[in-house]
Amino acid sequence: MSKIEEYLSEFDDYELAYFAKYKLDTYLKNSQENINQILFKRGLTKSRIKNLIENNPKSKLDDNKERCPRCYSDKIRKDKVEYTNESNGGSLGIAITAYNATNGKVPYKNEVICNVCGFWLKDPNNEKPKMFITRFLSRFLTKKED
Numbered sequence: 001m002s003k004i005e006e007y008l009s010e011f012d013d014y015e016l017a018y019f020a021k022y023k024l025d026t027y028l029k030n031s032q033e034n035i036n037q038i039l040f041k042r043g044l045t046k047s048r049i050k051n052l053i054e055n056n057p058k059s060k061l062d063d064n065k066e067r068c069p070r071c072y073s074d075k076i077r078k079d080k081v082e083y084t085n086e087s088n089g090g091s092l093g094i095a096i097t098a099y100n101a102t103n104g105k106v107p108y109k110n111e112v113i114c115n116v117c118g119f120w121l122k123d124p125n126n127e128k129p130k131m132f133i134t135r136f137l138s139r140f141l142t143k144k145e146d
């Protein structure tokens, strides 16, 4: 099983539908073909995806789980990020700041992203519009403390 196959096997049909609508485009062409095959195997045609999203029963759920306001999945990812409010520099600036900081002097905040549809629930550093690659770079340079 490929990584993406494994990842998507944990999604129910509704989650997969949102994933197809909002996240598919963010993958490289090769991966997109892979994902399309998985969608095909699970019977998620374009019209079925549309239908699943329109009739998502989770929107009526009233439990205490933290859910994504867009797709209502509880597959939410929380990352601790250095909280910087600098208006210039963007993600790269943050990465460099973090790289230079030695021991936890930078305040941390939770960055909360939906794992299914990519919706940002919390974006302490206003990173959302930035390119994925700079986020990756900032992760790479950032030592996470858990």
Ligand SMILES: [Zn+2]
Residues within 6 Å of the ligand: 018, 068, 069, 070, 071, 072, 073, 114, 115, 116, 117, 118, 119
């Ligand atoms: Zn979502």
